Amino acid sequence: MTVTALDHRFMGAAVRLARRHLGLTAPNPSVGALVVAKGEGGPRVVGRGVTALGGRPHAEPQALAQAGAAARGATLYVTLEPCAHHGKTPPCTDAIVAAGIARVVVALGDPDPRVAGHGFAKLRAAGIEVVEGVGAEEARDGLSGHLSRVVRGRPRVLLKLAVSADRKLGRRDAANVAITGPLARARTHILRAEADAVLVGIGTALIDDPALTVRLPGLEAASPLRVVLDGAARLPAAGRLATTARDAPVRLLVGEHADPERRRVLAGLGVEVVAVPVGRDGRIDPEAALARLAADGIGNLMVEGGAEIAATLVERDLVDDIVLFESETLVGADGLALPAVVEAALAPSTGRFAVIDRAAVGPDRLIHLRRLAPHHD
Numbered sequence: 256m257t258v259t260a261l262d263h264r265f266m267g268a269a270v271r272l273a274r275r276h277l278g279l280t281a282p283n284p285s286v287g288a289l290v291v292a293k294g295e296g297g298p299r300v301v302g303r304g305v306t307a308l309g310g311r312p313h314a315e316p317q318a319l320a321q322a323g324a325a326a327r328g329a330t331l332y333v334t335l336e337p338c339a340h341h342g343k344t345p346p347c348t349d350a351i352v353a354a355g356i357a358r359v360v361v362a363l364g365d366p367d368p369r370v371a372g373h374g375f376a377k378l379r380a381a382g383i384e385v386v387e388g389v390g391a392e393e394a395r396d397g398l399s400g401h402l403s404r405v406v407r408g409r410p411r412v413l414l415k416l417a418v419s420a421d422r423k424l425g426r427r428d429a430a431n432v433a434i435t436g437p438l439a440r441a442r443t444h445i446l447r448a449e450a451d452a453v454l455v456g457i458g459t460a461l462i463d464d465p466a467l468t469v470r471l472p473g474l475e476a477a478s479p480l481r482v483v484l485d486g487a488a489r490l491p492a493a494g495r496l497a498t499t500a501r502d503a504p505v506r507l508l509v510g511e512h513a514d515p516e517r518r519r520v521l522a523g524l525g526v527e528v529v530a531v532p533v534g535r536d537g538r539i540d541p542e543a544a545l546a547r548l549a550a551d552g553i554g555n556l557m558v559e560g561g562a563e564i565a566a567t568l569v570e571r572d573l574v575d576d577i578v579l580f581e582s583e584t585l586v587g588a589d590g591l592a593l594p595a596v597v598e599a600a601l602a603p604s605t606g607r608f609a610v611i612d613r614a615a616v617g618p619d620r621l622i623h624l625r626r627l628a629p630h631h632d
Contacts, residue, residue: 256384256386258360258386258389261298262332262360262386262389263389263390265289265291265298265300265330265332265360266332266334266360266362266389266390266393266394267390267393268287268289268300268332269287269288269289269332269333269334269362269390269394270287270334270362270390270393270394270397271287272287272288272289272303272305273285273286273287273305273306273314273334273394273397273398274287274397274449275305276305276306276307276308277397277448277449277555278447278448278449278450278451278477278479278555279308279309279477280306280307280308280309280310281310281451281552281553281554282310282551282552282553282554283306283310283311283313283401283552284306284335284397284398284400284401284554285305285306285397286305286306286313286314286315286333286334286335286398287304287305287314287333287334288302288303288304288305288314288315288317288318288331288332288333288334289302289303289304289318289331289332289333290302290303290318290319290321290322290325290326290329290330290331290332290356291329291330291331291332292322292325292326292328292329292330293328293329298330301321301322301323301325301326301329302317302318302319302320302321302322302323302325302326303317303318303321304316304317304318304319304320304321305317311343311344312344313337313338313344313347314333314334315331315333315337315347315350315351316344316347316350318331319331319350319351319354319356322354326354326355326356327354327355327356328355328356328357329355329356329357329358330356330357330358330359330360331351331356331358331359331360332360332389333359333360333361333362334361334362334363334390334394334397334398335361335362335363335365335394335398335401336361336363336364336365336370336371336372336374336375337351337359337361337370337374337378338365338369338370338374339369339370339373339374339376339377340369340370340373342369346374346377347374348374348377348378348381351378351383352377352378352381352383356383357383357384358383358384358385358386359378359383359384359385359386360386360389361375361385361386361387361388361389362388362389362390362391362393362394362395363388363391363394363395363398363402364387365405366402366405366406367405375387399411399555399575400451400553400554400555400556401554403549403554403575404549404552404553404554408546408549408550409542409545409546409548409549409573410451410452410545410548410549410553410554410555410556411554411555411556411575411576412545412556412558412568412573412574412575412576413446413450413555413556413557413558413574413575413576413577413578414558414565414568414569414574414576414577414578415443415446415557415558415559415577415578415580416565416577416578416579416580416593416597417434417435417439417579417580417582418434418579418580418581418582418593419434419582419584419585419586419590420581420582420583420584420585421585421586421587421590422592422593422598423586423587423590423591423592423593424560424561424562424590424591424592424593425586425590425591426586426587426589426590426591427589427590427591432586433584434580434582434584434586435580435582435584435616435619436582436616436617436618436619437617438616438617438619439580439582439616439617439619439621441471442580442616442621443559443580444469444470444471444474445471445474446557446578447467447468447469447477447478447479447557448469448471448474448477448478448479449555450479450555450556450557451479451480451552451553451554451555451556452479452480452481452482452506452548452553452555452556452557453467453479453480453481453482453556453557453558453559454482454483454484454556454557454558454559454564455467455482455483455484455558455559455560455561455564456483456484456485456560456561456563456564457483457484457485457486457487457489457490458560458561458563459559459560459561459564460483460485460490460491460494460496461489461491462561463560464491464494464495464496465495465496465559465560466495466496466499467479467481467496467559468481468499468503478503479557480504480505480506480553481496481503481504481505481506482505482506482507482508482548482556483496483505483506483507483508484508484538484539484541484544484564485507485508485509485513485539486509486510486513486533486537486538486539487509487510487513487514487537488507488509488510488513488514488517488518488521488528489517490507490521490526492520492521492524496526497521497524497526498524500524500525500526500527501524501525504527505525505526505527506526506527506528506529507521507526507527507528507529508529508530508531508539508544508547509528509529509530509531509539510530510531510533510537510538510539511530511531511532511533513530529547531543531544531547541564541567541568541571541573542571542573545573558574562591562592562593562594563594565594565597566594566596566597569594569596569597569600570596574600574626575625575626576623576624576625576626577600577601577608577623577624578621578622578623578624579601579621579622579623579624580616580619580620580621580622581619581620581622582618582619582620583618583619601624606627607626607627608624608625608626608627609624609625609627610622610623610624611623611624611625
């Protein structure tokens with residue numbers, strides 16, 4: 256099986272297409288698909304598809320429908336192995352075979368037991384040439400949430416932090432301290448838009464009263480599920496999260512013994528209240544919380560606060576990516592310091608995280624780090 260430069264080029268286009276719906280397709284991953292047919296002037300794209308909002312229809316049948324008769328004898332580029340099982344929609348492999356596709360180029364196999372290898376096998380059994388692994392690393396980033404959810408039983412966790420020049424996260428018991436500038440805050444909104452859910456602890460919810468929505472023009476509909484770890488169900492009924500729960504979903508993860516009346520009041524406002532196990536300290540068990548979110552289809556989770564949750568997740572090796580915004584702002588001695596366990600994990604000498612990107616964001620700096628060492632999942 257020959258892989259050409261054009262194969263990589265078209266797969267790159269499919270990967271970029273898939274990114275358009277990141278954070279909008281749970282419980283399914285955002286997949287990109289292109290149908291490319293031969294033409295007198297060379298190959299041309301005759302069909303495009305990306306997993307629809309909410310996860311259905313899948314990318315492949317959309318691309319095939321757009322291609323129509325031109326799909327016969329063409330090549331299909333798709334970022335994830337086509338499904339081969341009957342779910343709420345028919346198998347994508349059946350649609351591919353029926354369309355007369357001659358060749359399928361795929362970036363990554365799907366570890367989901369309902370798919371894993373079966374999609375490839377069905378296509379090959381129908382006489383279709385299947386090429387695997389083209390653009391795998393490029394596609395993996397956008398599919399990492401799905402892969403983590405299926406393989407490890409928890410979402411991919413991206414921890415977002417903003418630190419001042421004196422390494423503070425904010426002031427103690429002070430709400431909404433502006434550490435970074437407007438461009439960095441806009442980048443945070445983009446990160447939220449690409450997440451299936453954004454999570455904070457009850458401390459952050461009480462002090463900052465955050466909205467956690469996407470407020471960039473044109474992206475308001477991309478606001479993710481907002482999750483609060485709140486063992487005792489202390490979320491204020493008059494706060495921004497509870498009062499906007501009917502506009503953008505809010506899920507409160509509480510302890511099994513949280514006050515029933517408070518749970519009832521919050522549920523009456525539209526907050527989804529879910530009981531999960533707590534640890535010996537009475538606080539929500541982070542592994543149990545992540546497992547519950549994964550079971551509900553959350554693949555990409557962005558964690559925005561606070562310091563205690565950041566420290567716990569890093570200490571327990573539950574963080575995959577860290578997006579760190581550094582500013583020149585000085586907070587002062589009364590500031591809340593970046594937790595020592597997080598600071599240590601960021602140090603290159605520990606070998607835990609590696610920098611994969613650096614960028615200037617207005618007057619601030621963005622550093623994107625990714626986990627290096629094997630997880631202990």
